[in-house]
Amino acid sequence: MTKRLVVIGNGMAGARTVEEILARNGDFTVTMFGDEPYGNYNRIMLSNLLAGVESEEGIYLNDLAWYQDNGITLNAGVRIERIDRFAKMVYATDGTATPYDKLIIATGSSSWTPPIKNIHNPKRGFHQGVFAFRTLDDTRGMIRYARDHERAVVIGGGLLGLEAARGLQNHLSEVTLLHAMGHLMERQLDEKAGHMLQASVENKLGIKVITNAMTTEILGKDRVTGVKLADGTVIPCDVVVIAAGIRPNTQVAADSGLTVERGIVVDDQMRVQDEDDIYSVGECAQHRGNLYGLVAPLWDQAKVLADHITGRDTEAAYTGSKLSTKLKVAGIDVASMGLIAPETDDDEVIIYNEPKKGVYKQLIIREGALVGAILVGDNSKAASLIQSFDRVQALPEERAELLFDIGGPAGEVKPEDMPDDAQVCNCNGVSKGAICGVVNAGCKTVSGVMDKTRAGKGCGTCKPLVQRIVEWAAGGEAEEDPAASWYVPGVPMPKPELMAAIRKYELKSVSAVFEKLVPGGEHDAKSKMGLASLLKMMWADQYIDERDARFINDRVHGNIQKDGTFSVVPQMKGGVTTPAELKRIAEVAERYNVPMVKLTGGQRIDLLGIPKEQLPAIWADLDIPSGYAYAKSFRTVKTCVGSDFCRFGVGDSTALGIAIEERFQGLEGPGKMKLAVTGCPRNCAEAYVKDLGVVAIDGGRWEIYVGGAAGAHIRKGDLLATVGSAEEVIRLTGRFLQYYRENANWLERTYAWVPRVGIEKIRAVVVDDAEGIAEALDAAIEEAVQAYKDPWKERAVPATPGQFRTSLPLTVLPQVPVRS
Amino acid sequence: MTIAPIETTVLGPIDEIPFGEGRTYAVGPDMIAVFRLRDGSLRAVSAVCPHKGGPLADGQIDNKVVVCPLHLYAWDLATGCSQSGQPPINVYPVRVDDGHIILGD
Numbered sequence: 049m050t051k052r053l054v055v056i057g058n059g060m061a062g063a064r065t066v067e068e069i070l071a072r073n074g075d076f077t078v079t080m081f082g083d084e085p086y087g088n089y090n091r092i093m094l095s096n097l098l099a100g101v102e103s104e105e106g107i108y109l110n111d112l113a114w115y116q117d118n119g120i121t122l123n124a125g126v127r128i129e130r131i132d133r134f135a136k137m138v139y140a141t142d143g144t145a146t147p148y149d150k151l152i153i154a155t156g157s158s159s160w161t162p163p164i165k166n167i168h169n170p171k172r173g174f175h176q177g178v179f180a181f182r183t184l185d186d187t188r189g190m191i192r193y194a195r196d197h198e199r200a201v202v203i204g205g206g207l208l209g210l211e212a213a214r215g216l217q218n219h220l221s222e223v224t225l226l227h228a229m230g231h232l233m234e235r236q237l238d239e240k241a242g243h244m245l246q247a248s249v250e251n252k253l254g255i256k257v258i259t260n261a262m263t264t265e266i267l268g269k270d271r272v273t274g275v276k277l278a279d280g281t282v283i284p285c286d287v288v289v290i291a292a293g294i295r296p297n298t299q300v301a302a303d304s305g306l307t308v309e310r311g312i313v314v315d316d317q318m319r320v321q322d323e324d325d326i327y328s329v330g331e332c333a334q335h336r337g338n339l340y341g342l343v344a345p346l347w348d349q350a351k352v353l354a355d356h357i358t359g360r361d362t363e364a365a366y367t368g369s370k371l372s373t374k375l376k377v378a379g380i381d382v383a384s385m386g387l388i389a390p391e392t393d394d395d396e397v398i399i400y401n402e403p404k405k406g407v408y409k410q411l412i413i414r415e416g417a418l419v420g421a422i423l424v425g426d427n428s429k430a431a432s433l434i435q436s437f438d439r440v441q442a443l444p445e446e447r448a449e450l451l452f453d454i455g456g457p458a459g460e461v462k463p464e465d466m467p468d469d470a471q472v473c474n475c476n477g478v479s480k481g482a483i484c485g486v487v488n489a490g491c492k493t494v495s496g497v498m499d500k501t502r503a504g505k506g507c508g509t510c511k512p513l514v515q516r517i518v519e520w521a522a523g524g525e526a527e528e529d530p531a532a533s534w535y536v537p538g539v540p541m542p543k544p545e546l547m548a549a550i551r552k553y554e555l556k557s558v559s560a561v562f563e564k565l566v567p568g569g570e571h572d573a574k575s576k577m578g579l580a581s582l583l584k585m586m587w588a589d590q591y592i593d594e595r596d597a598r599f600i601n602d603r604v605h606g607n608i609q610k611d612g613t614f615s616v617v618p619q620m621k622g623g624v625t626t627p628a629e630l631k632r633i634a635e636v637a638e639r640y641n642v643p644m645v646k647l648t649g650g651q652r653i654d655l656l657g658i659p660k661e662q663l664p665a666i667w668a669d670l671d672i673p674s675g676y677a678y679a680k681s682f683r684t685v686k687t688c689v690g691s692d693f694c695r696f697g698v699g700d701s702t703a704l705g706i707a708i709e710e711r712f713q714g715l716e717g718p719g720k721m722k723l724a725v726t727g728c729p730r731n732c733a734e735a736y737v738k739d740l741g742v743v744a745i746d747g748g749r750w751e752i753y754v755g756g757a758a759g760a761h762i763r764k765g766d767l768l769a770t771v772g773s774a775e776e777v778i779r780l781t782g783r784f785l786q787y788y789r790e791n792a793n794w795l796e797r798t799y800a801w802v803p804r805v806g807i808e809k810i811r812a813v814v815v816d817d818a819e820g821i822a823e824a825l826d827a828a829i830e831e832a833v834q835a836y837k838d839p840w841k842e843r844a845v846p847a848t849p850g851q852f853r854t855s856l857p858l859t860v861l862p863q864v865p866v867r868s
Numbered sequence: 869m870t871i872a873p874i875e876t877t878v879l880g881p882i883d884e885i886p887f888g889e890g891r892t893y894a895v896g897p898d899m900i901a902v903f904r905l906r907d908g909s910l911r912a913v914s915a916v917c918p919h920k921g922g923p924l925a926d927g928q929i930d931n932k933v934v935v936c937p938l939h940l941y942a943w944d945l946a947t948g949c950s951q952s953g954q955p956p957i958n959v960y961p962v963r964v965d966d967g968h969i970i971l972g973d
């Protein structure tokens with residue numbers, strides 16, 4: 049008979065346990081209660097959310113549809129306050145009572161608040177400006193508040209505190225980390241390692257660290273203005289984040305008469321002591337005297353619990369976990385596992401210390417097995433050490449091999465050397481065996497395996513390993529994800545073949561490509577934009593422009609915004625403007641009540657929040673060509689003032705930048721092309737990190753860098769050539785851009801394409817004409833340049849009926865604020 | 869799949885919608901996106917994306933799906949079902965009659 053399973057706590061352990069139960073076809077109707085008003089999200093990723101490298105959407109593990117699809121009743125935002133273990137009911141604060149046959153308590157932990165004077169506000173929780181760091185709401189609140197403030201103090205120098213401090217730097221300028229102990233991460237690192245870490249955090253990240261800092265008081269009447277330490281020091285600040293530790297949420301269990309010590313006491317089957325039908329899992333559970341504060345143990349607990357509760361394996365036993373941790377702060381490598389100091393005279397201790405580079409490694413070996421390790425400043429061996437530690441593997445005689453890569457490929461664990469149950473994905477708890485199982489069952493693509501196992505879908509650091517395992521498990525016949533090599537998902541051909549076929553059959557429109565080159569002639573919405581770009585590049589003015597092949601931005605020549613309005617960025621070549629032009633822009637902004645006027649990162653002015661139907665009128669009033677801020681195309685050339693004004697300038701960067709923008713304006717490509725010209729190597733125009741950047745050097749010469757980036761990815765460009773004149777810069781720029789346009793994959797920016805092809809190869813083709821195609825490239829770019837038309841001229845005669853007709857009013861859209 | 873009942877309404881001349889594109893129509897309190905597929909047939913769905921309110925008529929389509937312009941989730945134009953676990957959108961009967969778009973049966 050179907051039993052009623054109730055789960056209290058919809059966090060990482062609760063939801064994972066339910067997944068494990070479903071995977072075993074457990075016959076239950078499941079009801080979940082979660083204090084937080086959301087589906088289940090990846091709490092670990094809150095650090096990345098705060099740091100701005102992950103979006104809210106990206107951190108959900110199970111969205112609401114998942115609960116629906118699996119018939120789970122989710123009571124999100126509903127807190128359980130009492131369990132009646134005799135009547136087998138749970139009572140929620142909203143007054144409802146829910147009966148169960150089996151109950152799982154997965155209430156996790158709360159952040160612990162040290163006793164600090166004035167930390168609470170008698171009326172509402174924390175004092176204004178004080179935050180914990182545990183939930184999505186905490187993180188949102190912190191981000192919102194930090195945005196308008198300058199200085200933050202983080203209390204607690206453990207993993208969480210360090211990640212909080214780093215994340216806050218994304219929102220405000222000054223972050224101080226206070227730690228009550230003598231060195232950072234004292235539970236995972238010895239003193240030396242802690243000091244090394246501190247030096248890196250201070251010097252590399254610019255976070256101020258104070259150790260032995262006992263915070264005694266929060267200052268400020270209505271909101272935080274500072275904190276006071278025991279020694280009387282006052283640190284002025286406007287945001288305080290508490291990351292001083294966690295305490296298991298055991299109140300409900302204790303109030304209901306369950307056995308609670310530090311946590312809810314469970315046996316090896318995760319059953320609460322003396323209870324037949326109540327289990328507990330996750331951070332709230334105390335197993336053999338231990339509490340865990342990391343996710344890896346939860347995954348093992350969830351499996352055992354599921355085996356037991358579904359009857360799949362009633363003997364399954366959880367015997368405890370060995371802990372290893374890594375710090376998730378970009379650029380600061382820290383890993384730790386097991387012991388941090390030797391315990392007996394016979395323990396073998398191996399230390400490598402290179403303070404200048406901030407590298408410190410320590411291993412503790414007992415009876416030939418690794419029982420502890422600390423790595424600071426270099427994590428390349430972390431994966432293999434964690435594996436040796438978990439598996440109690442025999443260690444190499446040459447101990448140095450544990451610390452460094454001696455011969456062999458750098459830092460790579462070999463799939464064949466890994467035991468089946470070695471954990472590959474530490475976020476989602478996926479083992480090598482699980483990956484191999486999916487591959488053996490016929491799924492031989494990396495993306496397919498990632499979808500099926502969720503390996504690589506947490507923080508993403510294990511993706512390369514997942515790929516190697518899939519390749520190995522498929523015996524070298526890992527199917528290339530066929531689609532991975534295609535130019536667009538809906539046409540089964542890589543770019544060179546596709547271009548050859550397009551030429552052969554003279555396919556000049558996107559629908560012609562679908563009809564000729566896709567079996568069955570099926571059209572594909574997600575492929576249209578890439579094909580339109582390719583055909584335009586190949587056929588220039590012979591291209592048959594089907595407007596529906598364009599993304600909305602390219603249909604109306606503006607960037608669609610979250611509320612369905614558009615942005616208007618007029619061209620401003622090289623970032624140079626005139627008083628008259630500024631006046632015109634200002635008048636237009638006033639006339640149309642433009643909600644926000646903003647200087648962009650590309651040295652021009654953005655008018656944001658324009659309704660579609662107003663676009664033609666605004667363009668007419670502006671009477672400036674489009675800046676192409678919306679398209680996969682040539683965007684801007686940033687410049688600096690250069691030799692005309694700057695006392696250091698050695699080249700007229702402004703004039704050259706304007707000339708380059710003038711020539712290549714609007715050019716479409718596989719990805720955006722952002723350029724810069726800077727007047728000397730001080731690089732004020734950021735030319736080293738552009739798709740193509742030009743740097744004036746002494747002696748009237750110019751360096752050309754390609755493949756640089758400072759967006760989601762940071763990369764210094766590779767030096768393509770040093771040339772003697774501005775004309776030569778323009779010629780090589782055109783040739784390089786054309787070579788990129790013809791050869792890069794759809795959406796592949798130069799920062800990926802240049803390293804893929806190799807700068808030597810590119811230089812050979814573009815500068816030395818090793819393949820004899822330079823002339824053809826020059827001719828093709830010239831043709832494209834001649835085909836340029838300002839798209840904003842479409843204001844006079846719309847290209848299609850209703851081109852600028854509103855698709856709104858959609859009152860349900862989030863509103864964009866008006867700033868004046 | 870949710871075929872929503874709607875009063876029969878003449879929305880306007882078919883030429884208002886270019887092939888492969890969509891336009892939004894207000895019908896009483898409802899906002900409806902009508903698409904003209906490249907094969908000539910019409911589809912009508914609710915105009916507002918259930919994800920975060922994106923204007924679906926500004927999305928790109930093929931003969932099966934519409935892709936919302938804001939976050940690129942896709943919905944089946946015939947059934948209204950999401951291909952990625954999002955809530956479904958309403959679909960409405962729609963046809964061409966004598967050069968006009970007729971919504972409803």
Ligand code: SRM
Binds near residue numbers: 607609649677722761
């Ligand atoms: C307006 C602007 C921000 C600002 O207020 O300054 C901006 C706004 C957007 N950027 Fe940007 N970027 C702007 C400068 C930059 C810069 C700085 C620069 O150009 O020098 C970068 C780093 C350089 C680069 O391109 O790598 C930048 C890197 C990105 C990226 C990351 C690309 C990457 O592969 O690393 C994206 C996302 C993407 O392309 O997929 C992006 C995407 C976006 C989009 C288009 C997001 C979107 O798809 O809707 C934003 C449009 C907002 C809107 O609704 O209009 N924007 N963006 C800047 C316009 C510059 C201009 O005048 O054209």
Ligand SMILES: Cc1cc2nc3c(=O)[nH]c(=O)nc-3n(C[C@H](O)[C@H](O)[C@H](O)COP(=O)(O)OP(=O)(O)OC[C@H]3O[C@@H](n4cnc5c(N)ncnc54)[C@H](O)[C@@H]3O)c2cc1C
Binds near residue numbers: 081092156344
């Ligand atoms: C910022 C941050 C970064 C982290 N980084 C890492 C990392 O890199 N690696 C790692 O291994 N771990 C990390 N952790 C720890 C990890 O997130 C936790 O170990 C894990 O979430 C514990 O899962 P849980 O289900 O036991 O608790 P939780 O995920 O906290 O879930 C418990 C849920 O139960 C709810 N609840 C509590 N009481 C009730 C009640 N009475 N009624 C209804 N619902 C209730 C809570 O609201 C909560 O949603 C991090 C934690 C944070 C906060």
Ligand code: SF4
């Ligand atoms: S403008 Fe750029 S950085 Fe800002 S939110 Fe949009 S994409 Fe992100």
Ligand code: FES
Binds near residue numbers: 938
């Ligand atoms: S609003 Fe439509 S996909 Fe996000």
